[in-house]
Amino acid sequence: MAMKAKNKELKVASMQWRKRGGEVLVTNDFGYHLRMKESEFKNWLSGRLSESSPLYEKLARGGFVGDRLDFEDLASKWRKRNSFLFSGTGLHIFVVTLKCNHKCLYCQSGAVGEKSGKTDMSWSVAKKSVDTAFQSPRSSITIEFQGGEPLCNWEVLKKTVEYSRKREKETGKTLKLALVSNFSLMDEARASFLLQNRVSICTSLDGPASLHNKNRIFSGGNSHALTLKWLKYFSDRHDNQDGKIPVYKTSALLTVSRYSLERHKEIADEYVKLGLENIFLRPLSPIGYARRLWSEVGYSAEEFLAFYSRSLKYILELNKKGVKLREKTAQMLCQKIFNFEDPGFLDLRCPCGASVGQLAYNYDGAVYTCDEGRMVGWEGDDFFKVG
């Protein structure tokens, strides 16, 4: 199909486009994007769009016109968007135990009972894992403790935190430590230790108590109440920090189950009530227990998207009223679209961060491409095991 403009061949540079509602969105590899009317799109492709028009100029600046390409700019934008390709593995997930005292309906991690033996990471495995993580060529790495419930293996967790900080000093790298915990085994001494060692903390909060406790079954008490208690504790410590040792703001993650789908407002309101400024509406993956209970807790992609759309609209309404609440997926996508930046979320990278962006170190020393790869391994398929 020849595209001719008068007696010259029209050069349309590499691009993608999508038509919707009489408009066309054009994008390219370099991160530029433009919206235009379908009639303008047709005019451009058939060579009838005047080269002196503002639209043509925008197209040229965005790298869509084949003989007006600014190679330096395009290469630079591409590099910026894909900056993660130029550094090594940054995120190292340590699954310090598979033991857990919750029985979350959607558990993907393969958690086992609290009294289960043999699923704790030993100190020697933890130490080797730290040494391996520090072999990354990156000048800054993150070690994130997950489980099961990491606090179920407190002694090894504590030693690993101390050893990691020691290695940080020895190597000169910058180390970030993070803990994902349900807080049920948290106490003052542990909290102080974590704060003194600059461990940033993340927990799960699925929404109001009736929803949270339905998803996250805790035989030892009220999971929601404990989560709130420690969220408040860490939030107070953050707000009243003395500047000597940084205290990071505690964050919460939400897992959307079938029970969440009709409760988007309550979920957002719960986060606002607790002073949380970020909410991450994450869909469920059919791995682990979630897969077995999919007919009870799962949903289709369309159902999730409808929930997400309702939730985001509600959050934007709250924003317009001056309420500070950011939906994380939307924020990351905006960062990619408008800032030509990679937000560092490996699930949204291309190529994905498997091994080159993150590694997951299982309790037994096996290393996987990522935490999800480890979960698939737990189900019997070691396709994603790399060491």
Added chain:
Amino acid sequence: MPKKKTDMGKDAGMFEVRAGTGVYSAEALKLAAFVFVDRGIKLSFKKNLAGISVKSPEGERILKEFMNEALNQQCRMDLTEENGKSAKIIITRAMLSALGK
């Protein structure tokens, strides 16, 4: 489109469809079969034809979903081939960075 093989004998309730491997490559069909691993799909190949069958009361629907998946896999394979050079350059760079080079 999927057809019910017979209502009698050992193949009772079996649905099957034949697809040209010129349209849906053998690899695409095998990848789709992997996705449908717990749905009871059976694949067979003879010359340029693939036979896809399933024994289930919902056999017709399962086979239709299977063919959609086979089309999905084929399109992915086509895209992989078309973008292969760029993808290799990118992945090589990522791997070298992971090695510290």
Added chain:
Amino acid sequence: MTNILKISADLKKYPLGIVRYASYALSGNLFVFIRKISASKAEISFSPKKGKMDAKMVSADFKKNLEDETLRDFIWEANKKLREFLILKAITAQERAPEPEKAEGLTPEQEKELEKLIAEVEEEIKKESSGAGGGGDPLKIKQTWEEKYGDESEK
């Protein structure tokens, strides 16, 4: 509203790859099955996943998709090498070192050395940009509009 729609596609006009992509675009709400009838003809069957389907609309959408995919293929083919070149350039480009400022009071020897250094850097950059495109300027990227199409004033 019907339950099965069969459409023929001329494979001489729309190669099989394009028929596949055009069909795939409708596979969200429809079941799709492609059958090659002859070397020059394919038959695509559509049936709804839920309820009944508007055959007229599906047929129109499919034909539109065929045109769109043909255009995509044209643009992709025309830009394939350039795209690969740009990605390679982005990946291999070094940050250009700032040119050293000519300080006051340089000796003649220092000035000579400086000029030699600038020439070396420029030579490196020239080599790099001709090397990345696979030798010379095969895509005629560096040609100006006038060099390619002639000066308008001549017409």
